[in-house]
Amino acid sequence: MPAGGQGNLFEQEPFPKAAHRELGNTQMRKNLRHATHSIRDKRLKVVGELPDWEALRDAGSTIKNNSMATLEERLLEFEKNFTARGGVVHWARDADEANKIVTDLVRGTGATEVVKVKSMATQEIGLNEHLESEGIDAFETDLAELIVQLGHDKPSHILVPAIHKNRTEVRDIFLKEMPVVDPNLTDEPAKLAEAARAHLRKKFLAAKVAISGANFALADTGTLGVVESEGNGRMCLTLPETLITVMGIEKVLPHWEDIEVFMQLLPRSSTGERMNPYTSLWTGVTEDDGPQNVHIVLLDNGRTRALADRFGRTALNCIRCSACMNVCPVYERTGGHAYGSTYPGPIGAILSPLLTGIEVEENGSLPYASSLCGACYEACPVKINIPEILVHLRGEDVDAKREKHKLPTQMDLLMKGGSWALGKGKNIGLLEKALPLGRLAAGKDKKIKKLPGIAAGWTQSRDIPAPPNKSFRDWWSDEKESK
Numbered sequence: 001m002p003a004g005g006q007g008n009l010f011e012q013e014p015f016p017k018a019a020h021r022e023l024g025n026t027q028m029r030k031n032l033r034h035a036t037h038s039i040r041d042k043r044l045k046v047v048g049e050l051p052d053w054e055a056l057r058d059a060g061s062t063i064k065n066n067s068m069a070t071l072e073e074r075l076l077e078f079e080k081n082f083t084a085r086g087g088v089v090h091w092a093r094d095a096d097e098a099n100k101i102v103t104d105l106v107r108g109t110g111a112t113e114v115v116k117v118k119s120m121a122t123q124e125i126g127l128n129e130h131l132e133s134e135g136i137d138a139f140e141t142d143l144a145e146l147i148v149q150l151g152h153d154k155p156s157h158i159l160v161p162a163i164h165k166n167r168t169e170v171r172d173i174f175l176k177e178m179p180v181v182d183p184n185l186t187d188e189p190a191k192l193a194e195a196a197r198a199h200l201r202k203k204f205l206a207a208k209v210a211i212s213g214a215n216f217a218l219a220d221t222g223t224l225g226v227v228e229s230e231g232n233g234r235m236c237l238t239l240p241e242t243l244i245t246v247m248g249i250e251k252v253l254p255h256w257e258d259i260e261v262f263m264q265l266l267p268r269s270s271t272g273e274r275m276n277p278y279t280s281l282w283t284g285v286t287e288d289d290g291p292q293n294v295h296i297v298l299l300d301n302g303r304t305r306a307l308a309d310r311f312g313r314t315a316l317n318c319i320r321c322s323a324c325m326n327v328c329p330v331y332e333r334t335g336g337h338a339y340g341s342t343y344p345g346p347i348g349a350i351l352s353p354l355l356t357g358i359e360v361e362e363n364g365s366l367p368y369a370s371s372l373c374g375a376c377y378e379a380c381p382v383k384i385n386i387p388e389i390l391v392h393l394r395g396e397d398v399d400a401k402r403e404k405h406k407l408p409t410q411m412d413l414l415m416k417g418g419s420w421a422l423g424k425g426k427n428i429g430l431l432e433k434a435l436p437l438g439r440l441a442a443g444k445d446k447k448i449k450k451l452p453g454i455a456a457g458w459t460q461s462r463d464i465p466a467p468p469n470k471s472f473r474d475w476w477s478d479e480k481e482s483k
């Protein structure tokens, strides 16, 4: 089995504990509810305009499945074509290797500052922190990433990393952290954008090196692509002399024509737009136009491990649109920080354990961070059956714990008891004889407020009504007799 992923992929604390704390942040919940509901409504509107939306989803899913089935071949084809056009390909087994490759490349240029295009892969490997420890400053240029970086915060959403902040909070961060800013800055979106633009413009013009992620790589042409809304990515991709892209190996698509499908699926699913404002495509180096030193770091970091999981591998089809988190009732209430990993929400609950290995204790609670309502599956543009993978990972987690502890856990005993009780009507009848004990435990107010052991989780946020004087089975047989 290939090695598990490293970096920012682990729960910082078990999800239930983190979620409990985050649920107390009413401002964050208000911000999130407002933001996710508006993106969700926009998405529904533009998706509804396409009569062939379901066919597009099928096409997206098929292309991705085919690509994953022939991944090795596709990557080698991409390497050949990208190299033939003057680009340099580097292979990184894990986060440590990728960070080292990027650091050495930046050092080789003599630069001590880099500008960055929004990238999940570099968040995943903790590149900014690593560069900082090596004396290199990385400046985020995506507006939401900039807010997170200036606020010394962590992203909480794949697409809108600062979704948990409202504009007044953003203004306060700018006033406190921007070296040069109008002290009378208001929280009007246009004024905030203007302040960010003034702050970033100098960085763009001075930077010798840019670091980006990529939304896709096209094997048959050796082309890379970045899809974005602000144009800041375009500045990074075209102005500096050196461009280093860090991309997960699962982003490769077989053919140039495949982007036709994804350019319809992605903007509609992510920002609820028919078309995204900026799409940048580059194939190696173009003489006297744009960066002249072009590198790509192809990152594994647990992806081949996830690919080896027969049930879970479709999680690698994810195009990071974030539609699943915008419709998830759990994410809407807890926010992204509760998941600990770079990847929050429903996709994070499956992707993080798949990349690191479910037996890694830090990610054991993520597959349970779902009500299994299925909204994520319905929204996913590439039809990843997230609920099915969650159930599969829960099974893996139970097996891993059983293997580790050898002795039966409380859950094992509970399940065994449930299986015995529900296996035969006679057994349920026997259990019903204990109902008076339940009434006794409920006391005068007829509510059971605390259950023991593992069952305590159930009564943590709700009471159980006292059992009725007569069970349904007794009532049914009395009814039958009286007729």
Ligand code: SF4
Pocket (backbone or CB within 6 Å): 269, 317, 318, 319, 320, 321, 322, 323, 324, 325, 347, 376, 379, 380, 381, 382, 383, 384
């Ligand atoms: S799992 Fe599907 S809906 Fe969620 S981010 Fe990935 S592609 Fe989008």
